[in-house]
Structure formats: structure tokens, C-alpha cells
Amino acid sequence: MRVAIVTESFPPDINGVAHSVLRTAEHLVRRGHQPLVIAPASAAPPTTPDPCPVVRLPAVPLPGYPQVRLALPTRRLEQVIAGHRPDIVHLASPFVLGARGMAAADRLGVPAVAVYQTDLAGYARAYRAGSGLGEVAAWRRLRAVHGAAARTLAPSTPAAQDLTAHGVPRVKLWQRGVDSVRFHPGHRDERLRRELAPDGEVLVGYVGRLAPEKRVDLLAGVCGLPGIRLVVVGEGPSEPMLRQALPGAAFLGRMTGDELAALFASLDVFVHTGPMETFCQTIQEAMASGIAVVGPAVGGPLDLVAHRRTGLLVQPKDVRAVTAAVATLAADPALRARYGEAARTEVAGRTWESVGDQLIDHYGAVLAEHRSARAVGAAGGAAA
Structure with missing residues (x-):
């Protein structure tokens, strides 16, 4: 197949959309297809x-x-889409560029698959956008774009339910893969642990953007727990505020590749605080690394974290709940080890190859429906 992928973000940007599009393009090439990324x-x-x-x-x-x-x-x-002569158009987290890509696909008569990845309505609410883009307007835009697509792929059950509840049709589930070779317990680095926790502290980490919607400030209570060192990986506009709000935390900046994998595997507990995650890839990477996780009981983490089996789910936006969950895990190494082992087992089979093949199956189903609809239309025109 010839696939035109229209995305709102792509490497060297670091975020969930950019990473999943990169993995998708790599998989399509390996399977002999011809993707073009815009x-x-x-x-x-x-x-x-x-x-x-x-x-x-x-x-x-x-x-x-x-x-x-x-x-x-x-x-x-x-012009770029038409020049590629695609069989299908893949819209990754469509909103600005993706909306124009949907319109172009429609004019060209090419079916489009829209991949929902970002809770834009939640972002509009969190940022109180002064441009007039509120939550209602964001959902109106999402319905318009995704409603025109032949199929919308949601990364988690809660995300799929949210889309359906807001009137988006033809929603199917398509989760994300994880590189369980790169993210592996064997990459634990004792030298790194000694640098970050010279007195043998329990290492608790957050990895992700440092932005208001991620609510990293909820880790303030963790900084006050004895015998714990908080590690924050990422960059973003909230960093200056967080450096003041999280005294004693180690801010390591942007990390990628093997360096990031070693950091994950060297943690004792991973915490994600964002209440607007449609999936949450960093939770899955921590689980693949064999680390017990704490996440909010909302959105994508509900599909990923089995409460009291692979980690702990807590009330969203509740600093005391986050602090209590971390304290529970910090005090019980055996419990952390049990959760971490179960987490690794849970996600080890979710390879990018397997979810990439699922995506290709979605493409095939959409193309079959498109050909069938064209055949019916042609037959109707001939009969008339």
C-alpha cells in the first residue's frame, strides 16, 4: 500500500504522537509498504x-x-498527498494540519484513517485558551475531522468511550506498542543509582513533558517523604515553577534512547500524574522495565495498570493520594518487585510489530469498505 501519513508532530520532537508515527512508518517499510510522512x-x-x-x-x-x-x-x-498517489491517508492526532489533510483526502477521493491520540478538549480546558478555543469548540472540531474519516482509531477503552459519547462514529481500538528489548529490567545501572541516590534512597521517577496538563506539581508531597529521591526527566514551560515546587528533586532534562532506558530500569517506582492521557506510553515503558507504577485512575492508565497487581491507581489530581501510594511502595521492596515482575509480563508481548500489523489490518478493512462502496455507487449509476 501507498500510505500518506499526515501528523501534527514527528521526530526530532519528543512526544507520544511523534514516537508512534515514527514506529508506524518503520513498520510499514519493514512490511514492504510505501509510507510518506507530512x-x-x-x-x-x-x-x-x-x-x-x-x-x-x-x-x-x-x-x-x-x-x-x-x-x-x-x-x-x-499537492504532496496527490503526488504520492496514496491508497489511504493516515491522520495522526489530527487537529490543525490533520484537518487540512482530511479535507484534501476527501477532495482526492482517498479514504482516511484518523488516529486519536491527544485530549485536545481537555487541553483547551486546562489552558483556558484565550483565543476562543474552549472545550466545546475543541469537541466540535474533533467531531468534524474524525466524523469525516472512514475509521477513527482510539488508543484505549476510555478514549474510545469518550469519542463515542461525543458523537464520533466508526471508532475502533488500536493500542500502542512498546520496545520490550530496549525497555528491560536488565538495563538497571547501579552507577547511575549511586549518583542519584548516594545514601541508598528509594528512587521515584517521572518522565514526560513539564507542562501544566501533566500536573507534575502533584509530586510535591513525595519530596517530603523520608528516604526518597525524586527524579524528573523532561522539559517544558513548567520547569521553572516545578524546580521551586519540588525541592530536592533531580531534574535531568531531556533523555532518549539507551540513556532513557537505563534511567527507567534504575528506578524503584514510576509515577505519572497527568489526568488527560489517552494512553500514556511512559507508563508502558516503565512496566516493560519491570518497575512498579503509580498512575491516575482515569483515561489510558485504566487500560494499562492493573490495580494492586502491576501498580497502584489513585484518585486524579489528588496530591495526598499520590504521596500515600508512593509511600506504600517505597516501604515494601517485596511488593515493588512483585508489581514490577507482573508489569513486565503484562506488556512484554505488546510489540510494535504486533500493533503495526493490527494497523495494517485496519487499513485493509477500510480499503475493502471503500472499494465496496465505489462498486455499489457504480452499479447504481449504471442502473440509473
Whole structure:
């Protein structure tokens, strides 16, 4: 198949959308398909070779959050899609560029699959967008884009239910894979542990963007627990505030690749605090690393964390609940080990190869429906 992937983000950007699109493109190439990626231009140069042709369109930084870049409106998008002659258009977390990609696919008569990955309505609520984009307007935009797609793929059961409840049709489940070779308990680094916890403290970590919607400030209570060292990995506009709110925490900045894998495996407890996750890839990476996890009992983590078997789910936005859960795990090494072992077993089979093949099956079903609809239309026209 020839696949045009229109995405709101792509490496060297670091986020869930960019990572899943990269893995998707790599898998399509391995399976003999021909993907083309169309993405906003990043402010940073690529750090690794692209797995397939990539067209980067002019983009500007989001005001107040320069790490996020928005593609500028341009007719070139439709020209690039048409030039690729795709069998199907894949829209990754469509909102700005993806909305134009949906319109282009419709004009070209090419079926589109829309992949829902970002709780944009929740973001609008969290940021109280002054541009007039509120939660209601965000859902109106999401319904318009996803409603025009032949199929919408949701990353978790809660996300699928949320889309359906808001009137989005033709929703199917498509979860994310994890590299269980890179993220592995065997990458635990005792030297790194000694650097971060010289007095043998329990290492508790957060990995992700440092932005208001992630609610990393909920880890403030953890900083007050005796015998615990908090490690924060990531960057974003909230970092200055968090450095004050989380006294004693080690801020390690942006980490990727083997360095990030070693950090995950060297933790004792992983905590994710964001209440608006449609999936939460970092929880899955921590689980693959054999680490007990704490996550909010809402959204994507509900599908990932088996409460009191692979980790602990807590009331969202509740600093005391987060602190209590971390304290429970910090005080019981045997419990941490049991949860971590069960977590590794839970996700070890969720490879990018397996979920990539599931995506190709979704493509095949959409193309079969498209051909059937065209045949029915042609027969109807002939009969008339």
C-alpha cells in the first residue's frame, strides 16, 4: 500500500504522537509498504535518519509553549498527498494540519484513517485558551475531522468511550506498542543509582513533558517523604515553577534512547500524574522495565495498570493520594518487585510489530469498505 501519513508532530520532537508515527512508518517499510510522512517543520535538526520520505511544512511555535509547533496553512499539503498517489491517508492526532489533510483526502477521493491520540478538549480546558478555543469548540472540531474519516482509531477503552459519547462514529481500538528489548529490567545501572541516590534512597521517577496538563506539581508531597529521591526527566514551560515546587528533586532534562532506558530500569517506582492521557506510553515503558507504577485512575492508565497487581491507581489530581501510594511502595521492596515482575509480563508481548500489523489490518478493512462502496455507487449509476 501507498500510505500518506499526515501528523501534527514527528521526530526530532519528543512526544507520544511523534514516537508512534515514527514506529508506524518503520513498520510499514519493514512490511514492504510505501509510507510518506507530512509533518510540521521542527525547530531542531533531525538526530537520526528518517525511515521513509518526510515532507516538512513551514510551522510556527505555539505561543507560550515553543516546543509545540503548528503547521502554517498551505496548498502544498494537498499537492504532496496527490503526488504520492496514496491508497489511504493516515491522520495522526489530527487537529490543525490533520484537518487540512482530511479535507484534501476527501477532495482526492482517498479514504482516511484518523488516529486519536491527544485530549485536545481537555487541553483547551486546562489552558483556558484565550483565543476562543474552549472545550466545546475543541469537541466540535474533533467531531468534524474524525466524523469525516472512514475509521477513527482510539488508543484505549476510555478514549474510545469518550469519542463515542461525543458523537464520533466508526471508532475502533488500536493500542500502542512498546520496545520490550530496549525497555528491560536488565538495563538497571547501579552507577547511575549511586549518583542519584548516594545514601541508598528509594528512587521515584517521572518522565514526560513539564507542562501544566501533566500536573507534575502533584509530586510535591513525595519530596517530603523520608528516604526518597525524586527524579524528573523532561522539559517544558513548567520547569521553572516545578524546580521551586519540588525541592530536592533531580531534574535531568531531556533523555532518549539507551540513556532513557537505563534511567527507567534504575528506578524503584514510576509515577505519572497527568489526568488527560489517552494512553500514556511512559507508563508502558516503565512496566516493560519491570518497575512498579503509580498512575491516575482515569483515561489510558485504566487500560494499562492493573490495580494492586502491576501498580497502584489513585484518585486524579489528588496530591495526598499520590504521596500515600508512593509511600506504600517505597516501604515494601517485596511488593515493588512483585508489581514490577507482573508489569513486565503484562506488556512484554505488546510489540510494535504486533500493533503495526493490527494497523495494517485496519487499513485493509477500510480499503475493502471503500472499494465496496465505489462498486455499489457504480452499479447504481449504471442502473440509473
